[in-house]
Amino acid sequence: MTVRLRLGWVSAGALGVLALALGALQSVVEPALPLLQRELGISTAEAALIGNVLLVTGAVVTPVAGKLGDRYGGKRVLVGLMAVVSLGGLMAGLAPGLPVLLLGQVLQGVMVGALPLSFILVREHLTAGRSQAAIGVVVALFTGGGMVGTACAGPVAEALSWQWMFLLPAIVVIAATATVARLLPDDPPGRSQEGIDWVGAVLLGGTLLAFMVGLVTVTGGGAPPLLAGAIGVGVAALATGWVVVERRVASPMVDLRMLAKPAMWSACVLTLVMTASSGMVLFLLPQLFAVSADGYGFGAGTTGIGLLLLPGAVAGAVSDAVGGIAARRFGPRAVVVAGTVVTAATMIALASLHRAQWQLVVGKVLTAFAAGVGTTALLAGTATAIRSEDTGIATSLLVVTRVVGVALGAQVAGAILDAGADPVTGRPAESAFGTGFAVAGLVAALSLLVVHVTKDKGVQA
CATH class of the missing domain: 1.20.5 (Single alpha-helices involved in coiled-coils or other helix-helix interfaces)
Structure with a gap:
């Protein structure tokens, strides 16, 4: 019989605080991008890199972190990753310019691997029933941390400086990691000798x-x-x-053989298209909110941008829970089609209707909810369409695809704004935003074509 060590309230609380701080550290960039552009004197497309390099690191680290935790022990690997995250947060907070800030963001990106490691620790030290509840709490706190970061980035930047947006969460991460390292029971390394695909x-x-x-x-x-x-x-x-x-390689980080399965490749294509559209919206809205009010924009500061984006963050969090329920009741394909129609229609409408803040807020809520429900339904549908022993591989592949899609969409949106910028002022023309929203809508609409093409061999209805 397996004996589980008791996970004390203090160490469990430290894991929760760590998840909260990581969520905040991940989300502070979105409302602050216009501020960082002004402070660092960088272009719109360069600003998109600040958030995207974190996503890229996360996409690379996620499949590796779980394997490292299984081999060397979840606590040991978690503490090591958090040391890297802390260093990245301090570098970003003390960065004199864009190159150092980007390097800090790259290092912070390993935070994405903290969630699977937290799950390993919770499963190791709690009974099955309690571990399920604890995992739910950790995920909820990470999501809540994202909302805290979105709402607090502005007040912190305006009361102190933009550097403290990174420094404060990094300090909390350091303190929580020290508590975890001291109080959390050690978990024994696993016996897995599966190789790590570093190359x-x-x-x-x-x-x-x-x-x-x-x-x-x-x-x-x-x-x-x-x-x-x-x-x-x-x-x-x-x-x-x-x-x-x-x-x-014997043990690839992404098993490309899975893409030969119709359910898998169709889910990956759909996920890429849907998240690319979401990534474009994610980048376009803060930029439009920040444009001077003497033109077509609203002149919102970082605090105002955070508050305007907050309803969309809440909708995105709720959508993850709704997506699984909707997929079970209506089928993944129906949920994806509905989410695609809502997203495409909203984006095409915003191409011409973006002169009032409420229009953009409602658009953000609708697209965040629709995209979240759709991608979660895809994940649930794919998990039931493949063999149970392939679930972990399929999940990793979809997570990587989701991150790549968001980063790609944001970078394309930045390129569209840069291409439509006034050569004198550097400010994007209003038509550039209209083009960006229209392109996002058309990209989302491609999902309908993918669904139609794969209707007989893709995600199960």
Whole structure:
């Protein structure tokens, strides 16, 4: 019989506080992007990189973190990752310019691996019934931390400075990690000898980062054709190398053989398209809220932007719970179609109706809820359409696809705004926002085409 060590209230509370701080650290950038652009003197597309490099690191670390925890023990790996996150938070808070801030964000991105490690620890130290409740609490606190970060980024930046948006959560992470390291019982390392695909992780991260930096360079203007071609060749070489490694390595970080399964590849394509549209909206709205009120914008500061985005964050959190229920009752395909129709119609409407704040707030709520319900339904539908032993692999692949989609959408939105910027003022023209919303709507509508093409072999109804 397995003997489970008691997880004390203080150590359990420290895990909860850690999840709360990580959620806040992840979300402070979104409402503060216009402020960071002004403070650092960077372009719109460069600003998109600040949030995207964190997502890229998360996409790479997520499949690896669970394997490391199973092999070396969840507590040991969690404390190590949190040391990296803390260093990243301090670097971002003390950054003199964009390069150091981006490096700090890269290091902070390993926070995404904290959730599966927390689940390992909870399962190890609690009974099955209590561990399920505890996992729910950890996820809820991480989501709540995202809302706290969205709402508090502005007041902190305006009362202190933008640096403290990163420093304060980092200090909390350090304190909570120290408590976890001291009080949480050690969990024994597992017996798994499954290899860690470090080469694949590096190649995937390099491919995504090279693509995003290349997009900024090419769309920023002034890049000679030879440089643009060299960037394209570099991205293609990295991507090809990653595919080759994943097909040959014994234990790949992303098992590409899963993509041969109709339910899996159709779910990945749908997830990529839906999250790319969401990523565009995620980036466009703060930029539009911040545009000077003497033109077509609203002149909102960081605090105002955070408050305007908060209803959408709440809707996104609620959608994760609703998506699973809706998929079970109506079928994943019906939920995806409904979410796609709502998202596409909302974005196309915002292309012309974006002169009032309430229009944008309602648009954000609708798209956040629809996208969250759709992607969660896809995850649930895919999990039931494949063998139970493949669930972990499929989940990791969809998580990576979801993160890549959001980052890609945000970077494309930044490129659209940069392409439509006034050469004198650098401010995007109103038509650039209209184009961005319209493109986001058309991208979302592609999901309907994917659903139709895969109706006989994709996600189960």
